[in-house]
Every structure is written in structure tokens, then in C-alpha cells.
Amino acid sequence: MSESPWLTVLGLGEDGFDGLSPSGRQVLDRAEVIMGPPRHLSLLPETGAERVEWPVPFSEGLPILKGLRGRQTVVLASGDPFWFGAGSVIARNLDAGEWTALPGQSTFSLAAARLGWPLESTLTFGLHAAPLTRLRPHLAPGAHAILLLRDGKSVAELARYLTETGFADSALHVMQALGGPRENTRTVTLTEALLGTFDHPVCVGLEVSGAGPALSKASGKPDHIFETDGQITKRPIRALTLSALAPQRGEHLWDIGGGTGSISIEWLMCDLTLTATSIEPRADRAERIRRNADALGQDRLNVIHGTAPAALDGLELPDVVFIGGGLDPDLLHWLHQNLPSGTRLVANAVTLESEATLAQWHEKLGGELLRIELAQSAPLGPRRGWKSAYPVVQWSVTL
Known part of the structure; x- marks a missing residue:
């Protein structure tokens, strides 16, 4: 670790050098090397420092940056480098004592000030390197969001x-080069957005409107939002299963026998810090899980085509495991022998054989054994009656 930081991550606005604080100007005056995208470098006057363009893709710049150790270096980033910016990536790849940061005014703050929107109730997204489907869980009439x-x-x-998802009445406030001499804001309909031309850098204030379906915030999302071949944990059982899984901030889930992926996808929807791996033995279902995850804005789901327990070797260890398919004594034995103490396990069983397996392991390890029986109304001649679903036995235990 260096005795003093050799690197400063400097937030730069579209007004370039003129918008820097006195401390930011001093950092540039002392710099031996200035590294950043060509657009940012063009916003600064010559200082005598060596200039290095950050390459694309972004990851290729990190080895170059590390090669500058020992020289006073400034990396240029947009606005606040730690709000959907490069700052956190750089910080993860260097020791704490090697770097410092001088953030500038964030694009989100500038956009909110132009629109008069309260940031505490406005959604913010960095979509410059992420798919637009990240918006899907949040699309609902009346929602406001600022998008990079x-x-x-x-x-x-x-x-x-937005048109494809049913929110064609939404309004877009397109803001270009915020905070600089080229700043321009236009409010357009989706049709005007399709026909118009816009310059980089650009952000959008989104006012969501339309008849598109908003996704529930509760566990147990409607079955119809998932593409499925019928192998799906149905909504009521899924809600009870998510409750038993009890996701907590930062945890990682193994979803064994993913089927449609509904459990791991809903797990990820609970909190942005959660991660998950879905393991599915059938290739067609693994592909379907991938499609469902991407369509519902959970592209960070890791999908593994393979059969447990063989496919589990080498995976990031979980905090929580759900077994929705492929339940057998060998799998439970492997999990018991290979997972650390404190790992939570939830397994659902429908067949008599798998019920017997769970009863045996419940006797061995304890935990909670729950039998879930549901019935729905259905036509019965000219009247209605109850049609029972197969009962589900659920075992929850902490190893």
C-alpha cells in the first residue's frame, strides 16, 4: 500500500476546467499523467502532463492504470464517479491508500434541478452499459426516473x-450535455423520440404513463409474466417459498432445478444486492430461464446448464439453497457434506418418494416441515366446487 495516494479520480462536468473547484485545479496542476476518455480530455487545457486515453472496453484500461503506479495520476470521470460511474470499479482494483477522489456535480442532481423533481423519490439508473430491461420491474404509471x-x-x-411494454404515453425529457455550454433540454413524445436525433452525452427524465402492466412489489408475481412449459412453482407456493428463503441483503442463492427460473428471478427482485445461480439439467429450460431473467430486468442471474450435485463444484458458495427439482438423498447428502454451517436450505416436494426423503432428513437435521394444501374454485356441473392441487411438503433448515 502506498504511503500517500498517487491517483486522484476527478469528477468532471461538461463545463470542463471552468467548473472545477480550486482543489480540483490544483490536482491537475500537480498531475504527471491525466487519463480519461477522449471527450473528457478534450474539455481540459494543456497542462504539460502526459495524456492517456482510456480504452474501450473499460476493463482494458485497468492494467494501464496500474502501470502508472508511482506517478501522480488523475483519472477523469463524469460528475460523481461513485454514482453509476467508474469510481467503484477503480477502487475495487486498488488498495485503499492508493487513491483519493474529488467528485463533481452528478448528472442526476443537474437533471433533477432542471426538472424540479425530488431526488429522494426519483428512480435513478445508469444504463450506459446495462440493458433497458433493467427498467421493467419499476415501470408503473406515475413513476419518475432519471436515466443515463x-x-x-x-x-x-x-x-x-416503452412502446413494446405498453407505456407508449410516457414523456421523455431529453437532456444533452448538462452543465456545459452545449446544454439542451427537449421534452418529446415517444414518436418524436423515434424520429429525432440526439447528441452524446445524454440523459433522460422519464415520466411513465400508459396501460402497460405494472409488476407487483410483493412476493408471488403473477404466473403469466414468466415464459414456461408448465414447470413452474405456482404463485401461491412461490410466495410461501420466498418467505421461507427469507432473502437478506447481500446473500447468494442456489436455485437447484430452476425450471422456469421464477424463484431465483423473484429472489433477485427483492434487493439489488442479492445474487443468484440457477442450475437446470435441461438445455431448453436453461435457455428459457435466461430469457425470463433478461426480460424481467434480472440479467445478473447466473444460469448453469447441468445436473446437481456435479454442476455445483466450483460455484460461488451460497448463503441459501432452494431445491425445486431433482431432489434425492444423494443431493441432500452432498449439500450437507460440502456447504458451510449456517447455510439455509429450503426444499419443496410433491411426490411420495421425495416427501419420504424430506421426512427422513427432517428427523436427522431438524428444521421445519410444512405441508401446503391449496384448492381453487372450478366448474362442477352447473355449479362450482373446489379443485385441489397436489399438496406440497416444504422443508426449511439451517445446516
């Missing part, structure tokens, strides 16, 4: 996506 987009063409892509 990759480039001017992304405005039309956003308009198409």
Missing part, C-alpha cells in the same frame, strides 16, 4: 422499449 444512456441513439431504443 449510452449515446443519442439510445433515446430511440428507449422509446421502442
Whole structure:
């Protein structure tokens, strides 16, 4: 670890050098190397420092940056580098004593000030390197969001996506080069966004409107939002299962026998810090899980085509395991022998054989054994009666 920071991550606005604080100007005056994207470098006057363009993709710049150790270096980033910016990536790859940061005014703050929107109740998204489907769980009439987009063409892509999801009445406040001499704000309909041209850097204030379906915030999302071949944990059982899984901030889930992926996808929807791996033995179902995750804005789901327990070797260890398919004594034995103490396990069983397996392991390890029986109304001749579903036995235990 260095005795003093050799690197400063400097937040730069569209007004360039003129918008820097005195401390930011001093940092530039002392810099031996200035590294950043070409657009940011163009906003600064010559200082005598060596200039290094950050390459694309972004990850290729990290080895170059590490090669500058021992020289006073400034990395230029947009606005606040730690709000959907490069700051956190750089910090993860260096020791704490090697770097410091001088954030500038964030694009989100500037956009909220132009629109008069309270940031505490406005959704914020960095979509310059993420799919637009990240918006899907949050699309509901009346929602306000500020979106950072990759480039001017992304405005039309956003308009198409909102139309496809049923929110064609939404309004877009397209803000270009905020905070600089080229600043321009236009409020457009989705049709105007499709026909217009916009310049980078661009962000959009989104006012969601339309008849598109909003997704419930509760566990147990409607079955119809998932593409399925029928192998799905149905909504009421899924809600009870998510309750038993009890997701907590930062935890990782193994969803064994993923089927449609509904459990792991809903797990991820609970909190942005959660992660999950879905393991599915059938290739067609693994592909379907991938499609469902992407369509519902959970592209960070890791999908593994393979059979447990063989497919579990080498995976990031879980905090929680759900077994929705492929339940057998060998799998439970492997989990018991290989997972650390404190790992939570939830397994659902429908067949008599798998029920017997859970009863045996419940006797061995304890935990909670729950029998869930549900019935729905259905036509019975000219009247109605109850049609029972197969009962589900659920075992929950902490190893």
C-alpha cells in the first residue's frame, strides 16, 4: 500500500476546467499523467502532463492504470464517479491508500434541478452499459426516473422499449450535455423520440404513463409474466417459498432445478444486492430461464446448464439453497457434506418418494416441515366446487 495516494479520480462536468473547484485545479496542476476518455480530455487545457486515453472496453484500461503506479495520476470521470460511474470499479482494483477522489456535480442532481423533481423519490439508473430491461420491474404509471444512456441513439431504443411494454404515453425529457455550454433540454413524445436525433452525452427524465402492466412489489408475481412449459412453482407456493428463503441483503442463492427460473428471478427482485445461480439439467429450460431473467430486468442471474450435485463444484458458495427439482438423498447428502454451517436450505416436494426423503432428513437435521394444501374454485356441473392441487411438503433448515 502506498504511503500517500498517487491517483486522484476527478469528477468532471461538461463545463470542463471552468467548473472545477480550486482543489480540483490544483490536482491537475500537480498531475504527471491525466487519463480519461477522449471527450473528457478534450474539455481540459494543456497542462504539460502526459495524456492517456482510456480504452474501450473499460476493463482494458485497468492494467494501464496500474502501470502508472508511482506517478501522480488523475483519472477523469463524469460528475460523481461513485454514482453509476467508474469510481467503484477503480477502487475495487486498488488498495485503499492508493487513491483519493474529488467528485463533481452528478448528472442526476443537474437533471433533477432542471426538472424540479425530488431526488429522494426519483428512480435513478445508469444504463450506459446495462440493458433497458433493467427498467421493467419499476415501470408503473406515475413513476419518475432519471436515466443515463449510452449515446443519442439510445433515446430511440428507449422509446421502442416503452412502446413494446405498453407505456407508449410516457414523456421523455431529453437532456444533452448538462452543465456545459452545449446544454439542451427537449421534452418529446415517444414518436418524436423515434424520429429525432440526439447528441452524446445524454440523459433522460422519464415520466411513465400508459396501460402497460405494472409488476407487483410483493412476493408471488403473477404466473403469466414468466415464459414456461408448465414447470413452474405456482404463485401461491412461490410466495410461501420466498418467505421461507427469507432473502437478506447481500446473500447468494442456489436455485437447484430452476425450471422456469421464477424463484431465483423473484429472489433477485427483492434487493439489488442479492445474487443468484440457477442450475437446470435441461438445455431448453436453461435457455428459457435466461430469457425470463433478461426480460424481467434480472440479467445478473447466473444460469448453469447441468445436473446437481456435479454442476455445483466450483460455484460461488451460497448463503441459501432452494431445491425445486431433482431432489434425492444423494443431493441432500452432498449439500450437507460440502456447504458451510449456517447455510439455509429450503426444499419443496410433491411426490411420495421425495416427501419420504424430506421426512427422513427432517428427523436427522431438524428444521421445519410444512405441508401446503391449496384448492381453487372450478366448474362442477352447473355449479362450482373446489379443485385441489397436489399438496406440497416444504422443508426449511439451517445446516
